[in-house]
Structure formats: structure tokens, C-alpha cells
Amino acid sequence: MTDLAVRPNHMEFNYLQRGKVYRLNDEGKWDDKGTGHVSVEYLERSDAVGLVVIDEEDNQTLLVHRISADDIYRRQEDTIISWTDPEVATDLALSFQETMGCSFIWDQICSVQRSIHFPSVGAMDGSARPVGDDLDHSGTSQDDDDAFRDCGGSEVVELPPVExxxxxxxxxxxxxxxxxxxxxxxxxxxxxxxxxxxxxxxxxxxxxxxxxxxxxxxxxxxxxxxxxxxxxxxxxxxxxxxxxxxxxxxxxxxxxxxxxxxxxxxxxxxxxxxxxxxxxxxxxxxxxxxxxxxxxxxxxxxxxxxxxxxxxxxxxxxxxxxxxxxxxxSDSAFLSELFSRLRSLETSEGRRRDLVNFVQEFCNLSKHLQPLVRNQLFGALVKEGLLEIVKDILADADEAVRLSGCDILIAVLNHDPALLRSFLVHQSSHTLFNELVQGMLIPSESGVQAQLLEVMRMLLDSETIDTPAVEKSTFLETFYEIYMDQMVQLLTDGCPPELGSVEPANDPSVDAGKGMKRTVAPEILGNICELMCFCVQHHRFRIKYYVMRNHVVEKVLRLIRRKEKYLVVAAVRFLRTCISLKDEFYFRYIVKHNLFEPIIEAFVANGNRYNLLNSAILELIDFIRKEGLKTLVVHLIEKFSSKLECIDYVDTYRELKLKYEQILEGPPPSARDAGVAVTSSSPDHGSRTGRDRLGQRGLLDSRQLKDKVEDDSFNEDSDDEGNPAIAWVCTSSQPQTTKSVTVNGSAPSGVPSGLGVRNEAREYTSGDPLHRPYLARSRRWTYY
Incomplete structure (x- = not known):
């Protein structure tokens, strides 16, 4: 301690470092205690080495801290040393002006700690770097090992013998x-x-x-x-x-x-x-x-x-x-023996369970492999018949085994969903596909339903479907034509037939001819509704026309009749998902079939209860108002204003009514006088003011013709025959840009002069960007 035994003169600042002292107060904020010069000195009273900070202006002592052998010091960034002082039970910090000064003091603290732990090393003795050395030789590195070697010299520290x-x-x-x-x-x-x-x-x-x-x-x-x-x-x-x-x-x-x-x-x-x-x-x-x-x-x-x-x-x-x-x-004999035992009918239930658990763990561990090795692994497993085995696993009576089968499928899907999709498409009779859907629709207590729901979501996720277009189309068609119908039918059977009647959750099935539906567990109905929400978000094209043909929204909204409130909320969430797409198709469908009526009835029946159902419906209405969905705003006010007036504890109805009045006011007069066409994403369907204006003119404009053509598409009793027709409508407000399309030299009856219909789905080219095609209703649909 020769270099630290004598306190240096305060005027010799070649080894003193300039910095600020900070102390953490009770409010969690750092108080500035002053700026001074920092040194490492011998403290005579405590017979220890400590940090001393002397104020640079009046030479008053700002800080005296005895360096602890404990690991309490932290170096932050390049210029800050902080610690929790156990003697005063508070946090302190030194913020240095220069990085070199901070490094020098940090090295001194480390040297003192080493001298406490290893007295034989003499970290602060003559072999150590003196305190008064030039800072140019102190270094700015935080490498503790280098500091140890620099301070320790050539002396070797021996561990105590093992005795x-x-x-x-x-x-x-x-x-x-x-x-x-x-x-x-x-x-x-x-x-x-x-x-x-x-x-x-x-x-x-x-x-x-x-x-x-x-x-x-x-x-x-x-x-x-x-x-x-x-x-x-x-x-x-x-x-x-x-x-x-x-x-x-x-x-x-x-x-x-x-x-x-x-x-x-x-x-x-x-x-x-x-x-x-x-x-x-x-x-x-x-x-x-x-x-x-x-x-x-x-x-x-x-x-x-x-x-x-x-x-x-x-x-x-x-x-x-x-x-x-x-x-x-890489052991082909091992894999062959594994799958042979899985296929063998002589394998006992306990041994089969162990084999399934082994395959499950084997697949889960594969996520840590390199992509190339993982590809080889799953390729080898599928070649050995992994997916055929999974079909039998999902049909096992033991729910624990079925749960392991779900984990195997999730591991395969996390690696490459195309492997499983391709297998499902090409498998004869789609037995694995059937096990997946049926397993999701059968009650269980071990979480198999939730796992299979996750499997179905991963399979139907359009963002991961990178297979060829033909295979993708085949996969989705199989799902919608076979399994979606099953789920919709189950959804229908699980709801009371009449509004207001509540079906007991555990009644046995009775004859449908007596007016009763079969019993369906509520968690299954919730899973179906959740999967349909997923399809609406990811399969906008296919689900749109499936919804129209099968009246899916009406069937989902029958969940409102169930006594389980979370199923009622699930029905509201499905409608909210459809509306969130901001697609006029859904808006017109909802208005035409008055699908808001059961939602509003449920809201009124809920009364003043402040629960999830109340919040979900209010959020739905507020979303319609914020997004300016004119069709639905007008429909809600004109159809349900008397029932919504009771909402006085929030501003939802008042703001919706204000939005409705703004819609009726129409565009500013300056825009109308200038003859500028004002377009919006949703027309004024159902507006009384709009109907009055049209009645005075006595003529359908192009916007109403478009509505008429598309509304006719919802008529299941249409007598249209032959090929689908494309209605070409000009939405331009400039008469000189109107294009005329005729059939056999004349426009169809009921169509105003200058507009017509063509019986072929061929792209219509026009210099006017406002010409748009719309699909008309027919017996057969063409998707493009």
C-alpha cells in the first residue's frame, strides 16, 4: 500500500479525475451532489482504501466511500461507475468527464478488490501500476482479465491443496x-x-x-x-x-x-x-x-x-x-424399426404410447437443427409413413396419445405446411383430413380440440400457402365443399330453432321431426365460430361467395340464442370480422337480410349490464362510425334509432347520429356546382333523401344500376340461365365519357340509354378509369 498510504496534495491533479457525484433519492431520481476530482486513497480512520471526491471549487469533500470486496460496482457505457453502498443503503454514481479517467478509476477499484481477495498477489503493491502513473498508460479497455495480468505481474496464484x-x-x-x-x-x-x-x-x-x-x-x-x-x-x-x-x-x-x-x-x-x-x-x-x-x-x-x-x-x-x-x-435401420413397430397390430397399448411419445419428442427436437438437416429429417419421416401413422394416432381412444399426434402435426406445419397440405390433397378418401375436422368437433378434456383448431388455422393460413395454384385450389375446394358444410350444419344444429328459446346444454338428442336439434357442446360451437372468423380474414374471395350461397352469417348469428354469453359474443365477433374487411359486398348483404336485428335485440335484452357483450356491441357500432361506413351508418339510424336512443351513458349513439346527419348533407355546394364527381367507398343505400331525389328524377343513375345488379345476386330464386353476365357500369359524372355496350344491337329492358350488359366475361377497355365490371347473378358462378 505504499503508493496509497499517503494522501496526495489536493493541488496535484495529474492523478485526480474530474467527475460528478450523483445520489438516488427516495423518489427514484438522481440528485447532482456536485463536481469534483476523484481519487483512490488510503482512509486512515477505517484502515481501508476508498474513493474520495473533492469539490473543484471549495475543496470540500463530496464523497468518501470505502471500496467493498463485494461485486457491487457496475461500469455503464464508458464514463459512469455506479454502485449500491451497503453502509448507507443508497445508490451512488460517478459520471466522469473523460473516458480515460473513468477507466483509470475503474482499474484502481478492481485492483483494490483483488488485493482484498488475494493478499499474496499484492494487487496494490509495488508490482501494481502506481496511482500517479500517466493516464496515457492506463488504457480504456474494460477487459478485466487484461487488467488482472497487468496488475499481477509475473507472480502466480496457487489454489489451496485439496485436503x-x-x-x-x-x-x-x-x-x-x-x-x-x-x-x-x-x-x-x-x-x-x-x-x-x-x-x-x-x-x-x-x-x-x-x-x-x-x-x-x-x-x-x-x-x-x-x-x-x-x-x-x-x-x-x-x-x-x-x-x-x-x-x-x-x-x-x-x-x-x-x-x-x-x-x-x-x-x-x-x-x-x-x-x-x-x-x-x-x-x-x-x-x-x-x-x-x-x-x-x-x-x-x-x-x-x-x-x-x-x-x-x-x-x-x-x-x-x-x-x-x-x-x-442418419440411421435408416432405426427409423424403419420405429415405424414398423408403430404399424404392428401386436404392439401393446403401453408400448405404442411410448413409441408415439418418442416420435413427438423427436419431431420437437428437430426445430434446433439447421434448415438443410431439418429438411432431410422430415423428408425421411414422411417417406417412412409419418403422416399415415398420425391418422391412426388421432383415432386412438387415449386422449393423451391424440394430443401427442397433434404436437407431431404442429411440428410438421412449423417446418413446412406444404408437406401436410400435399398429403391431405392426394390421400385417397381424405381420411386424415376427416380425422382433423372430426377431432375438432368432438368434445375432449385434454385440450385436443384447441390443438386441432391450431392445426386447421395453420393449414388454412393463406400467407403460408405457397404450393402450386392447382394444388392450392384443390385443397381449399376440398375444405369448403366437404368440411365447411359439416361445421355450418353442426352450428345450425347446436342453436335453438326459435329466437328466445334456450336449448339446455346437456340434453340428449331427440327426433328432429319434433322440432328439437341435437346437442352440441358450447366449446365446439366456439371453435367453429373462431375458425370461420379466421377464414373470413384469410380467404376473402372463397368465403365471400360461400357466405352468400349458404347464409352463413344468419346461421352464425343464431348463436345469440344460446344461453352461454361467450357464444353470443363470438357471434358478434364474427359479424365484426366481416364488417372489418370494409367490403361493400358484406354491407349490402347485411342490410338486405337485416342481420343487425338479432345483435340489437341482444343489446337491448342485456339491459344496463356492463359486461363483455355490452362492450363488444358498442365497439362494433363505434367502428362503423369511425370508419365512415355509410351504408351501415344509414341502416343503423333509420332501422334501429328508437332502440339505440337508450345509449346515454356513452357518446356512441350521439356520434353515430351526427355521422348520419353529415352523410345526408352530402358534398359541399362548391363541389356540386363545379360538376366534380364525388365518389366514396360506400354509397347512400337506404337514405330517404337519396330516394326522394331519385324519385323526382324518375330515372336510375349508374350508381343505382350497380346496386340493383349486385342486389339481384342475392336472390336465390333468380331465373337467370346460361353463362354469367358482366354488367359494365360507368360511374363517371361526365356524360361525354359514357360508353354504350349493347346486346344484339339493343340494350336490355329496364336499362337506361347508354348502359347495357354483355354476356361474356371479357375485360372491357376504356380510356375512362371509372368504368368497372360487376358480376351478375346466375345459376353458375365464374371465379376470376
Whole structure:
């Protein structure tokens, strides 16, 4: 301590560093205590080395802090050192003007801490860098190892020998090592190849002698060795030769009142099940090692491991799993035997369950593989018949087995959804597809329904469908023509036939001729509704016309008659999903069939209850108003104004009424006088003012013709025959740009002069960008 024993003159500032002192107040804010010069000095009163900050203006002492041996100091960015002072129980910080000054003081703090832990090193003695050295030689690096070597010189620190008399010193050296000395201590342990074997031999001796004090010290030593977080040490202590002794040493935790027999659990209770014999001893060793490391990490030391060590142990487990999966994947004989046992009718139920669990874990571990290796793995599994096996797994009577089958499918879909879609399309009679849908529609208590719903969502996700157009179309057509009809029918059967009647949730099925529907579990109805919402969002084209032909919205809204409130909310959510697309198709469909009526009736019946149903309907109305969906705004006000007037506790109705009045006012007079065409995403359907204006003119304009053509498309009793027609409508307000299309030289009856219909779906080219085609109703639809 020769250089620190004498306090330097305050005027010699070549070694003093300029910085600010901050203190954290009770409100969690940093108070500036002043600016001064920082130094590391010997404190005579406390007989220790500390930080001293002298005010640069009046030479008053701003801070005196005795440097602690504990790891309480943190260097933030390049110019800040902060810590929690245990003596005053508050947070302090030094903010330096220069990075070099901060680095110099940081090195001095580290040197003092080393001198406390390792007095023989003499970190602050003559071999250390003197405090008065030029700062140009102090360096700005935060590398603690370099600082240690610079300060330590050529002197070598020896670990205490492994003896019963030195266990206390060894525990202090290893278990209480400061973070920046961990690598140095770890290298000394690894350098002496007999160090860990001697320690474990001493552990066995203490256990034979029932030396509890020695065993508790060895626990601290082993815990400290693991916390050194060194890969070479992990290779030694986690080897088959030593790992059980390591686990045994970790049983003697002095902080735990009851000794846990971890070795007995690993040897007797943790039974290794080989679904198919693994003949490679290296792979078997890695499997056992992985389980034991996971046990140490998650059971024995879960309270004491720091984040870096925890991450290192996870990395070892990960790499072991990758090695095991890669080795088993390349063993074709192993895979063939695995699937042969799965197909065999002689396999017992217990053995079959073990085989399914093995395949499930095998597929889940594949996510850690490199993409190329993962492709090879799933290619090999599908080639061996994985998806055919899954069909039988999903039909198993054991729900746990079916749940494992769902996990296998999710693993396949996470890798490549096209694999499963292609199989479903080309499989004869679509047996796996049928198991997926039927499994989702059968009640279960283990979560199989939720898993299969997730599988169906992943299969129907349009963003992941990158298969050829023909295969994509075939897959979606199969789903809509077969399985969507089943779900809609089940949805219909699960709802009371008349508004106001509530069907008991657990009534047995009765004869449909007596007016009763079959019983359907409410969770199944909720899953169907959720899947339909997903389809509306992702299959806008196909679901649109499916909804029209099958009156799906009306059938979903029958859920409002159920007594389960979450099903009522699910019906509202489905309508909200349709409206959120902002598609005039849905707007006209909703208005034409008055589909808001059951929603408003449910709202009125709910009364003043402030619940999820109330909030969902108010949010739906507010969404229509905010997005300016004119068709629905006009419909709601003109049809349900008397029922919505009761909403006085929020501004929803008043703002909706204001929006309605703004719509009726129409465009500003200046726009009308200038003859500018004002277009919007939704016309004024149903507006009384609009109807009056049209009645005075006595002539259908182009906008109403478009509405008429599209409204006719909802008429199921249409007598249209032959090919679908395309109605070409000019929405321009300039008469000179109107184009005339005739059929056989004359316009159809009821169509004003200058507009017509063509019986062929051919693109119409015109210089006017406002010409648009619209699909008319016919017996057969053409999708394009």
C-alpha cells in the first residue's frame, strides 16, 4: 500500500479525475451532489482504501466511500461507475468527464478488490501500476482479465491443496471468487487434471466418515466450480465418470433443512425408456448426460445459478439434442424399426404410447437443427409413413396419445405446411383430413380440440400457402365443399330453432321431426365460430361467395340464442370480422337480410349490464362510425334509432347520429356546382333523401344500376340461365365519357340509354378509369 498510504496534495491533479457525484433519492431520481476530482486513497480512520471526491471549487469533500470486496460496482457505457453502498443503503454514481479517467478509476477499484481477495498477489503493491502513473498508460479497455495480468505481474496464484484441513480456504477461494477472476481460477483448476478427481475422492471420504461440515463445504466448492461457467470444467464434471459424485455433493446444501436424495432419484426413479433400442453407446451417453444436466439446472441449482451459467447449461443440452437427433436420423435401420413397430397390430397399448411419445419428442427436437438437416429429417419421416401413422394416432381412444399426434402435426406445419397440405390433397378418401375436422368437433378434456383448431388455422393460413395454384385450389375446394358444410350444419344444429328459446346444454338428442336439434357442446360451437372468423380474414374471395350461397352469417348469428354469453359474443365477433374487411359486398348483404336485428335485440335484452357483450356491441357500432361506413351508418339510424336512443351513458349513439346527419348533407355546394364527381367507398343505400331525389328524377343513375345488379345476386330464386353476365357500369359524372355496350344491337329492358350488359366475361377497355365490371347473378358462378 505504499503508493496509497499517503494522501496526495489536493493541488496535484495529474492523478485526480474530474467527475460528478450523483445520489438516488427516495423518489427514484438522481440528485447532482456536485463536481469534483476523484481519487483512490488510503482512509486512515477505517484502515481501508476508498474513493474520495473533492469539490473543484471549495475543496470540500463530496464523497468518501470505502471500496467493498463485494461485486457491487457496475461500469455503464464508458464514463459512469455506479454502485449500491451497503453502509448507507443508497445508490451512488460517478459520471466522469473523460473516458480515460473513468477507466483509470475503474482499474484502481478492481485492483483494490483483488488485493482484498488475494493478499499474496499484492494487487496494490509495488508490482501494481502506481496511482500517479500517466493516464496515457492506463488504457480504456474494460477487459478485466487484461487488467488482472497487468496488475499481477509475473507472480502466480496457487489454489489451496485439496485436503480436509484446507476445505474452508478452498471454499472461500472458489465459491466467493469475484467475477473478473473466474476465468483465471477456472484455468488453474483445468491445468491440474487431478484437482477435481481429488476433490470428489475427498467427498466420498467425508461421506463415509459422515463429516457433515466437510460435506457442506464441498457443496459450496462444487457449486462454485459450476458457477465458474467454464466449458472445459463442464466436460470433466458432467462426464459419466464424475457426474453422479457431483450430484451427490450437491445434496448437502446447508441452506436446506432436509437432505434430498438426488442420486437415488436419478438411479431408481428416473427410468430410461427405450422405445426402439439405440445401439450406439455414444448417443446413449449423451441422452443420459442431457437429462442429468437438466436435472441439475432445473431442480438442484435453480435458485442459485446466474444467467450466464444457466445459458451455458442450456447450450450444452441443445447441442446434445442436436447430436442425438442427427445421429438417429442418419440411421435408416432405426427409423424403419420405429415405424414398423408403430404399424404392428401386436404392439401393446403401453408400448405404442411410448413409441408415439418418442416420435413427438423427436419431431420437437428437430426445430434446433439447421434448415438443410431439418429438411432431410422430415423428408425421411414422411417417406417412412409419418403422416399415415398420425391418422391412426388421432383415432386412438387415449386422449393423451391424440394430443401427442397433434404436437407431431404442429411440428410438421412449423417446418413446412406444404408437406401436410400435399398429403391431405392426394390421400385417397381424405381420411386424415376427416380425422382433423372430426377431432375438432368432438368434445375432449385434454385440450385436443384447441390443438386441432391450431392445426386447421395453420393449414388454412393463406400467407403460408405457397404450393402450386392447382394444388392450392384443390385443397381449399376440398375444405369448403366437404368440411365447411359439416361445421355450418353442426352450428345450425347446436342453436335453438326459435329466437328466445334456450336449448339446455346437456340434453340428449331427440327426433328432429319434433322440432328439437341435437346437442352440441358450447366449446365446439366456439371453435367453429373462431375458425370461420379466421377464414373470413384469410380467404376473402372463397368465403365471400360461400357466405352468400349458404347464409352463413344468419346461421352464425343464431348463436345469440344460446344461453352461454361467450357464444353470443363470438357471434358478434364474427359479424365484426366481416364488417372489418370494409367490403361493400358484406354491407349490402347485411342490410338486405337485416342481420343487425338479432345483435340489437341482444343489446337491448342485456339491459344496463356492463359486461363483455355490452362492450363488444358498442365497439362494433363505434367502428362503423369511425370508419365512415355509410351504408351501415344509414341502416343503423333509420332501422334501429328508437332502440339505440337508450345509449346515454356513452357518446356512441350521439356520434353515430351526427355521422348520419353529415352523410345526408352530402358534398359541399362548391363541389356540386363545379360538376366534380364525388365518389366514396360506400354509397347512400337506404337514405330517404337519396330516394326522394331519385324519385323526382324518375330515372336510375349508374350508381343505382350497380346496386340493383349486385342486389339481384342475392336472390336465390333468380331465373337467370346460361353463362354469367358482366354488367359494365360507368360511374363517371361526365356524360361525354359514357360508353354504350349493347346486346344484339339493343340494350336490355329496364336499362337506361347508354348502359347495357354483355354476356361474356371479357375485360372491357376504356380510356375512362371509372368504368368497372360487376358480376351478375346466375345459376353458375365464374371465379376470376
Amino acid at each position: 480436509l484441513s484446507t476445505l474452508s480456504l478452498l471454499a472461500k477461494t472458489v465459491a466467493e471468487v469475484i467475477p473478473f477472476d473466474r476465468d483465471r481460477v477456472a484455468s488453474m483448476i483445468v491445468r491440474d487434471q487431478n484437482y477435481i478427481p481429488k476433490l470428489l475422492q475427498l467427498f466420498r471420504t467425508c461421506e463415509d466418515l459422515e463429516n457433515l461440515a466437510g460435506l457442506q463445504l464441498i457443496f459450496k466448492i462444487v457449486k462454485g466450480i459450476i458457477s465458474l461457467n467454464d466449458g472445459h470444467i463442464f466436460d470433466i464434471i458432467f462426464s459419466d465418470e464424475y457426474i453422479m459424485d457431483i450430484v451427490g455433493a450437491l445434496e448437502y446444501d446447508s441452506d436446506v433443512t432436509k437432505c434430498h436424495c438426488h442420486r437415488a432419484f436419478l438411479k431408481e426413479q428416473a427410468v430410461f425408456k427405450e422405445a426402439v433400442p439405440i445401439r450406439d453407446p455414444v448417443i446413449l451417453s449423451k441422452i443420459h448426460q442431457t437429462y442429468r444436466i437438466g436435472y441439475i439446472k432445473d431442480v438442484i441449482l435453480f435458485r442459485v445459478l446466474d444467467d450466464p451459467t444457466f445459458a451455458s447449461l442450456n447450450s450444452i443440452i441443445l447441442f446434445n439434442n442436436v447430436s442425438v437427433v442427427t445421429a438417429l436420423q
